[in-house]
Amino acid sequence: MASAPEPISAPENLPTVVVVIGMAGSGKTTFMQRLNAHLHAKQTPPYVINLDPAVTALPFTANIDIRDTVNYKEVMKQYNLGPNGGILTALNLFTTKFDQVLNFVAKRAPTLKHILIDTPGQIEIFTWSASGAIITDTLAATYPTVVAYVIDTPRTTAPATFMSNMLYACSILYKTKLPFVLVFNKTDVVSHDFAVRWMTDFEEFQQALSNDTTYMSSLMNSMSLVLDEFYSHLKVVGVSAVTGAGIDEFFGAVEEARVEYETRQEKQEAERQQQLTRLMSDMEVSKGKEVSLNSKGRVEDETWDKEGDEGDEQDDDEDEDDEDEYDDDEVIDPGARYPPTLRSAARASQRNQDAALQSFLAQANQSSRMEE
Numbered sequence: 279m280a281s282a283p284e285p286i287s288a289p290e291n292l293p294t295v296v297v298v299i300g301m302a303g304s305g306k307t308t309f310m311q312r313l314n315a316h317l318h319a320k321q322t323p324p325y326v327i328n329l330d331p332a333v334t335a336l337p338f339t340a341n342i343d344i345r346d347t348v349n350y351k352e353v354m355k356q357y358n359l360g361p362n363g364g365i366l367t368a369l370n371l372f373t374t375k376f377d378q379v380l381n382f383v384a385k386r387a388p389t390l391k392h393i394l395i396d397t398p399g400q401i402e403i404f405t406w407s408a409s410g411a412i413i414t415d416t417l418a419a420t421y422p423t424v425v426a427y428v429i430d431t432p433r434t435t436a437p438a439t440f441m442s443n444m445l446y447a448c449s450i451l452y453k454t455k456l457p458f459v460l461v462f463n464k465t466d467v468v469s470h471d472f473a474v475r476w477m478t479d480f481e482e483f484q485q486a487l488s489n490d491t492t493y494m495s496s497l498m499n500s501m502s503l504v505l506d507e508f509y510s511h512l513k514v515v516g517v518s519a520v521t522g523a524g525i526d527e528f529f530g531a532v533e534e535a536r537v538e539y540e541t542r543q544e545k546q547e548a549e550r551q552q553q554l555t556r557l558m559s560d561m562e563v564s565k566g567k568e569v570s571l572n573s574k575g576r577v578e579d580e581t582w583d584k585e586g587d588e589g590d591e592q593d594d595d596e597d598e599d600d601e602d603e604y605d606d607d608e609v610i611d612p613g614a615r616y617p618p619t620l621r622s623a624a625r626a627s628q629r630n631q632d633a634a635l636q637s638f639l640a641q642a643n644q645s646s647r648m649e650e
């Protein structure tokens with residue numbers, strides 16, 4: 279049986295994982311090659327993982343290649359599947375061994391700055407499969423992980439294509455919940471300036487839409503309002519995987535995204551600690567006795583007297599504010615024997631009983647007077 283990954287060094291020494299995702303043909307693999315070459319030139323070679331079982335020739339050397347483990351064409355034959363089913367099944371089979379991949383990575387992690395991951399050509403095979411989620415989640419549980427969403431800039435110049443690409447990116451952001459860098463690739467063909475303008479200036483996008491007279495344009499009009507919020511969480515860079523333009527900016531954005539990941543982790547850790555402290559203090563308060571919780575899940579009041587023989591002075595004082603109708607002069611508080619959450623109901627019930635008793639006594643008095 280495979281063993282769990284070995285513990286790794288301090289968090290600040292952990293390498294950043296960059297998961298490269300994007301539509302088929304957007305240039306993920308070429309971009310990977312460019313990143314790999316760039317990091318080699320900087321004397322900080324990355325650890326490279328290829329998760330695309332259908333790529334025929336990889337332009338870089340991968341440390342781990344899915345094709346060494348599964349042959350997707352064999353998978354197609356064996357399970358009688360088409361190409362997409364074959365790729366998906368190959369990825370699923372590979373994921374069953376992903377703990378071993380994590381072990382390999384963990385051994386090398388102390389000497390690394392980056393781990394680069396190329397994903398299958400067809401985006402949905404990675405983003406909408408259980409395997410894709412398992413792979414990103416297990417990596418993100420240990421390493422600072424960033425998604426690089428690669429966009430084919432020359433094919434995104436039409437407002438409708440731009441919008442659908444952004445919606446797809448948005449769905450991946452919410453699915454992975456990881457820091458996100460939008461990479462406008464192929465800027466050697468078309469500059470990504472138009473995209474930046476559309477993302478920062480709502481009116482400019484509206485202007486571009488006004489040339490589109492189809493029924494789609496009104497839908498996109500409202501969608502662009504929704505996406506405004508999404509754009510504010512993004513880091514955008516324009517690159518050319520072929521010429522190498524913008525790669526430094528890309529690594530700058532990855533660093534920012536790493537900081538974002540760490541801040542989020544610290545916040546989550548602080549929340550976990552807070553909950554634990556609260557739990558410990560609640561356990562200390564109750565000492566194994568039954569306690570009542572308020573709507574925030576906190577122990578309501580540790581001093582309530584379960585037996586109710588003697589009402590707790592201080593306790594009653596505290597309750598005065600929220601019991602404005604209640605008569606403070608009464609000697610015995612009917613609510614005192616109940617846990618705080620039930621007190622006002624108990625008091626109301628007692629008041630009803632008192633009123634019924636009063637009216638019964640009044641009637642009895644009247645009838646006895648009549649008899650006299």
Ligand SMILES: Nc1nc2c(ncn2[C@@H]2O[C@H](COP(=O)(O)OP(=O)(O)O)[C@@H](O)[C@H]2O)c(=O)[nH]1
Nearest residue numbers: 302303304305306307308399463464518519520
């Ligand atoms: N002009 C130009 N072409 C690119 C660039 N990046 C990738 N390509 C081309 O886009 C096509 C698809 O690239 P590939 O990396 O296989 O895309 P993938 O399916 O996302 O992995 C190839 O023909 C690449 O040569 C770029 O920056 N500029």
Ligand SMILES: [Mg+2]
Nearest residue numbers: 306307330399
């Ligand atoms: Mg590829």
